[in-house]
Amino acid sequence: MRKWHRWLSVFFAVFMLWIAVTGLLGHLAAWSGEAASAGAAEVAPPAGFVCPEGWRCMPPKPEQTGLASLTGFFHHIHSGSEFGKAGEAISFLSGLALLFFSLSGVWMYVRMWRERARRGARDRWFWK
Template identity: 60%
Template sequence: MRKWHRWLSIFFGIFILWIAITGVLSQVAVLWPSGAAAEQVTASPPPGFVCPEGWRCMPPRPQGGMRSLVGLFHHLHSGESFGLVGTVISVLSGLALVFFSFSGIWLYVQMWRFRSKRALAPRWFWK
């Protein structure tokens, strides 16, 4: 298990890091204030905007600045920008992340058992 964990992490580590960075950037782009456009969100609805009966409507968010990059970050995050190959690598990277989670826990439990069998002091982290 350790050998698989090590070799797969060398390949998929780069893609998982890419997915993590583009995911964070897409969330930052949504939350990033855009100066005067940020005040428009709390302003009254634009002229001609009609809210249906019984609904609590908010005016549409302005699409300038960082917010306009959300679509780009999503396509980079999902691998769609690189075609079918990018999407397949993105899905495989997600599956690899699940594998790393379970195999990492499994390796930790094995090391914990090994230490307890050798009568070494059980610790959460060891050197």
């Protein structure tokens, strides 16, 4: 298991770093947009606009500026859709790799912990 863990991590490290960074940037952009829109005044409907009967009409959202205007772009890069089907496949495989590394890391730790417990070693939870 360690061999697979080591070799797959070399390949997927770059993609997982990419996904982590773009995910964080997407969240920052979304949060900055929420903060900006919370303080913005409602925009009045255009002159002469009448809401059709039975419809619930909402005023248009104010145009986002700054980092908030990049929210959609960060989402497309994060999901891999900016790079077509190959990008989406790599993004999906990176998600599976993250799941694999999480589960196999815990599994390897439990195996090492049991081996140390079997030998009667001290500091069974954490060791150097």
